[in-house]
Amino acid sequence: MRAVRWVVMLAISYPILLLAVGALFLLATWLPMALRSLPLSLPILCLAAGYGLSFTSLIRLTTAPLGGSSLGERANELIVVIALMGAGLRLDRRFGLKRWASAWRLLLVAMPLTIVGLLLLGHFALGFGWPASLLLAAALAPTDPVLAADVQTGPPGAGDDGETRFGLTAEAGLNDGLALPFILLALTLQKGTVSYGQWMAADLVGDLLIGLVTGLVVGRSVGVLLFKLPAMKLSDTGDGLAAIGATLLCYAITTLLHGNGFVAVFVSAIAIRSTAPEDQFHVTMAEFASQVERVLVMLILLILGWGLGSGLLRSITPMAIAVALGLIFVLRPAAAMLGFVGSGKTRLSRILMAFFGIRGIGTLYYLQYAFNRQAFAERDEIWAVCATAITASVILHGILSTPAMAHADATRDRLAKQPEEDVAAAGQPGAGTTE
Template sequence: MMLAVSYPLLLLVIGALLLLGSWAPMMLRRLPLSLPMLCLLAGFGLSFTNLVRLPAGPLGDGGVAEKINEMIVVLALMEAGLRLDRRFSLRRWASVWRLLLIAMPLTIGTLLLLGHYALGFGWPASLLLAASLAPTDPVLAADVQTGPPGAGEDGETRFALTAEAGLNDGFAFPFIVLALLLERGVADIGHWLAADLFGELAVGLLVGTIVGRAVGYLLFELPAIKLSNTGEGLAAIGATLLCYAVTLMLQGNGFVAVFVSAIAIRSTCPDDAFHVTMAEFSAQVERVLVMLILLVLGWGLGSGLLQAITPMGVCVALVLIAVIRPASALIGFAGSREGRYARMLIGFFGIRGIGTLFYLQYAFNRQPFAEKQAIWAICSLAIAASVFVHGILSKPAMARADARRLQNQEG
């Protein structure tokens, strides 16, 4: 991603992003607007000026944008894990397993079939489309996620959406790898299942647990000096990068490892206020990077990124948000104790975002796909639609859910 922009203008944009990232959340609290919406609109508007110029295919080519998005996702995973007050257990996290093991595979399967039979893509490209769009995003979902660490239980809806977004990036990534292998014609399903899926997940779980326990000890329980006494939120970034790097070196699933490490850190001295400091610092760094990426995405939307989309592609992008994800989640929650309104919210607020951009960049930077432009167009439209539809509806819907939960507690 190369920006043809003057140095003073670049400084101006960075300064404006920093100020906007600090000011906008407070100002937009009572409005049906979100910071991602403003960034997309700003980028879209810039596409009609000569202030910023990007080369053709800026979102899919080059490793810089891929690495930025990768860092955004891992920081978001750390933040999401630190925000969860609920202790981990198979029973307490039942809603998450329903989303990961039922709703997500149904979404991938449905999109896979639509990609091949409705859009005419080859099976590898269809799988890439499905795996890129199936997971929800931990980055753009602040309005539907749990509050800061120590804020207490925010209800099953917020918990399920936060924990799902923290885990499903890691569960989707092996299917991106499978799409690449299929496109190259070298896919060995047995090896993929053993190594790329279950093997990497196991390594990620193990490394995440070990690193999280070790970092938690250093932060909160070290006899000589507890690092939490320093009050440096930078520790969260260090823990994120350390865990992610070690897992990659051991050929494990880094996304799963980072989220699991965050859960392990959160379980260490859970009442310590330093958890809030780390989560807030991660969110601040992540927010600035997200704003930059969304400006670029908005620029792309106004500069031809959607040229390759077809009417059927538009339908697939919109049906994913309005039908496929909600229906898959409702099926996943069949027989559960969750109320109808909670199920509907969990199903509807499956927000798409930065993770999808990273998956596509990862795939296209390693393997050419004939369907590349069409896939970019569909995914970009789905992200934009999610940003606006979910951004407008999330605050009133979640406010109603919170009110119902408090009413039930009082009753």
């Protein structure tokens, strides 16, 4: 019944509901084009609109829209997995340890350092218990694959768009899956039944391996169905709905096998992309996934904005604000810059990858996942810190992403036009690498 009440949450008539949904679809189509040349983003407007609606009687939620509904958890889960499929399909750079060096540094150095930093801040600065501190750290550490679209690579076949966009896209595709084991560890710590050996073997290594293998097998199989069948290739239909089908199929199979579904979906997208990589159907699938994701994101951010004006921040404190802003301005950038020591990447590329560690829908999902399974005394405080971090990220990164990435793209194009010897003579750090 709680889920039903959450669905029927608009205290307005059915025609008005249809009007609102229709307007939402049209805005999802038109606003990205209208905002293209402005230092604004669709998430900023949705968040602001939801916040404004919280002071009206148009929306009256009967339950907590963010923390008390399994339907809300599933909605955010769906958005994340669709975003992961879209991110994987957009990557033109072939998989490889050296070719993906930027992603490995962000995933294996920057993200663990961010988790450790937030863990210590949660315990010593905010006074949380260790399980709650770990939950806060694991929920906020990953870069979001949903709201980071403005700093990620372009459509399939457009090139990898330089080191900055590639690194942020690959990181966002994998770090949600790597954060999940630490969410599970926080839950087991809260229960008081943790066995670190069992967690390492099952939740960390085991789940990741199942996710990797399942994603590869499903991705290869779907790739054959799409591009390799002699007479009935699914790509001949031109229907981008195949991307959603592949996403749900892979995620469901991996979940049934008790594997890491986020890793599986991203790996499957990479495997599908490597099958007939020049086929234009990849563009169709990526665009359809992006359209579905965009509509769902608008709805979730409207609800989040409503929550901001309806008590979600009631437990916020000056120290909590400092931790949230410290993550964006200090902790994530410092951790990423440490990860790029000795990498040879250009200074601009390192700075941009360090700064644009965007927080968003993934954080909402992890908090809902945890709070729907285990009670935490620090629940309201965790929500307040995370909501503050997401809001600050949406506004700050939303305003800066367009000019910053335009500068990075222009720099990359300029360096690409220079003869190789001129670049070396100019003393560019990491000569030969692009922004």
